[in-house]
Amino acid sequence: MKTAVITGANRGIGLALSQKLAEKGWDIIAICRSESEEIEAIASMVISGIDVTSSDGIDQIKKIIGDQQVDLLINNAGLLKDETLGDIDFDSIREQFEINTLSPLRVTEALIPNMVEGSKIANITSRMGSIADNDSGGRYGYRASKAALNAIGKSLAIDLKDKGIAVAQLHPGWVQTRMVGFNGLVSAEDSATGLVERIEELNLSNTGGFWHTNGEKLPW
Secondary structure, eight states: OOEEEEETTTSHHHHHHHHHHHHTTOEEEEEOSSOOHHHHHHOSEEEOSOOTTSHHHHHHHHHHHTTOOOSEEEEOOOOOOOOOTTSOOHHHHHHHHIIIIIHHHHHHHHHGGGOOTTOEEEEEOOGGGOSTTOOSOOOHHHHHHHHHHHHHHHHHHHHHGGGTOEEEEEEOOSBOSGGGTTOOSBOHHHHHHHHHHHHHHOOTTTTTOEEETTSOBOOO
């Protein structure tokens, strides 16, 4: 049985991904700040109370997972806030960078020793991190933090290719989750279905790409 580690797995996209992969026979290790009955029902291990922005949180993850092989890492935990030009909250932007950009790199670096040839990393990013696709402005912290995550993911794809580890940046769509007040256009379940398909298609020949859940290749 293959093992998937998923951050932010207790609700929304993370929970839907956990459910889809569990249905396909994957063993799920769920990392989250707080537990939920839904994730407890399907995950073989729930690592809760974790702050993925802190060294202590990362150390806890490494200690608990130990030498367990990781076949798939999904960096899903994220934060969306808004800023108004002229009254920008730079602490808010900094927080988004910590969660959206640096924590995926922290978790990835910590778990690379657990990965083998054929392992995969999926960074759940956003189309809003595309500079070429930005035609509405605003969302300074979210856009910049996701663009930075895309850059990190591309570098990871290059640096890990010789180890046989493939990396993808995946946009889930505008999903009906708490983060957007459930005002999205696609359900978490439908988004997760597409994301799992993209993960299954991921290999060393297409590593480093940036895709929509529907399979569309997105511009940087």
